Amino acid sequence: MRNILIGLFLVIFTGTCMAGGIKGKVSTAKIKSPSGILVYIEKIDGKEFPPPAEHLVMDQVKLVFIPRVLPVLKGAAVDFVNSDDVKHNVFGVGSDDFDLGTWTKGIVKSYTFNKLGDVAILCNVHPEMEAFVVVLQNPYFGLTDAGGNYEIKDVPPGKYKLKTWHDRLKPATKDVEVAGDTVEVGFEI
């Protein structure tokens, strides 16, 4: 019994108390604002991460997809909402291809993303609309704010490849080692 308790303590301790974080700044001169750049751990070996039970949401408001970039865990479901008074269509192109059809305000259609990679979300009624769902292997990711800053919390200790994603920028990769503290990793892309 004592051993079990110690074992449980160690699991909890290493899994949470020892968890660290990654934060930093992404700089780029190639786009107007460094916001909306995804920074993520490419892969954590030997672990399965269950998708969230709750559906995520991508809305269509005034002919704009909101949010423009939606990172999700593999297996996550996304509800596509039409909040406009006009009809919208939603189809995806990329690592996963699908077409949810066209619908009016108030109707919600869902899609579960089971393939890793990025999917461009488009509306064939309004060709200028676009958004991206980026399907990831693990939940350790962050999006940059207006200043290019990101933060990934509760990262288990280990050595990883940290990558960036933006639809108009080439990806960048950096090796990172997380122990117990927050590690600073900056990117210039």
Next chain:
Amino acid sequence: MKGKSLLLVLVLVFVVCFCVEAYAIPTFARKYRTSCQTCHSVFPKLTPFGEAFRKNGFMIVEGDMAYVKEEPVSMGAEAYKRVWPDAVWPTTIPGYVPLSLMVIQRFNWDIDDDNATEFNFPHELELMFAGTFGEDFTFFAELEAEGDEVAAHTNWLMWNDLFIENLINLKAGFFDIMSNRPYNSHRRLTISRNSIENYRVSDDGFRLRDNQAGIELNGFKNRLAYAVGLVNGTGEMGDDNKRKDPYYRVDLKLFGLPFDRSGQEPGADLKSEKNWQDNSIQLGTFGYFGEQDLSETTVTTTTVAGVTTTSTSTSEWSNDYSRLGVDARVLFYNLDVMAGYLWGNDDDPEGDGEEIDSNAWFVEAQYHLFPWLVPILRYEEILVDGRDDVEKVIASLNILARANLKAIVEGEIFVDEDDGDDKVTVDLRYVF
């Protein structure tokens, strides 16, 4: 005539509403919300940054998108590229009307013609349309009104970065051939054009300065730039023969900023002062090989026994010609020295079977005394077999009163007074 009047009316309407300049294009100042002097020292002369911008199809070489302030209108989201060929390839159009206007007011003083003077107000109006469709295409068109004539002097579309970035661009339309030459008429500071741009051997014959209808491949990489093209060869939209004229130009830049600004931090050459400086040497060589169909009509009047008879005869012939040239530009702090030499051969320019060789050369120095004051001195000569040599000295002063408004005072003096009238010209030019 009706069409011409309509064009004139259109031009006048645009004079009131907008404006553009021939090869100093305020459209881009609006697009990027930046001063003319980002790209020009004294317009239309380009800074190294402006030169890279021009070569890159009117886009900032690295990360154009980041600098655009006037949001373009989307003609399909970027991600639609993934859908092609099941959807139209996406692009953008300018979010504004891409117009600029240049006005030239001129005062002429002909010293050798009994001191004749003339206010030529306005001498010229140039209406320019320029912009990009996404990053793939660049367009440029120009309507020029001079006197009672309105003409489309330039009209081209360029497909940028075909297969290889910067290295292959395809231009089609009516355009300035070999536009990389540093003394290009469209970017000159003097009122008069230099000898190798301006001279011609036969009537309506080839001139380097004339725009031509055709296609051109051009590009640049590091310190090399090139252009090869095929054009009608007449300097007009139409063609007078079945043959197309080929040409080439190669430029090499030593020292200073490479053409593609490689090795530079983005924006590093966006200097706030003395942005014209780029200590470097640029060497160029070019060739043009043309054929021109010529004709001459002779009217003969004879009177026999009180009866007058008039007869006309037209002789037609073809003139094969070639032009080969070399040029150099040395930028050294505030000094900009350019020189060019052009050799020409025409196998029958006058229809008498006589071959004519010609030579033209010039050397010009420009000096930035201040950012707004640039004196220029040029010496030039034209030598054509069987004709008098023409030698000229041009002294000019550019005074930039505002970034988009300048005055030019220029004297043109012939070494031999029989070659032409000495004159003084004063221009007031403004663009918006």
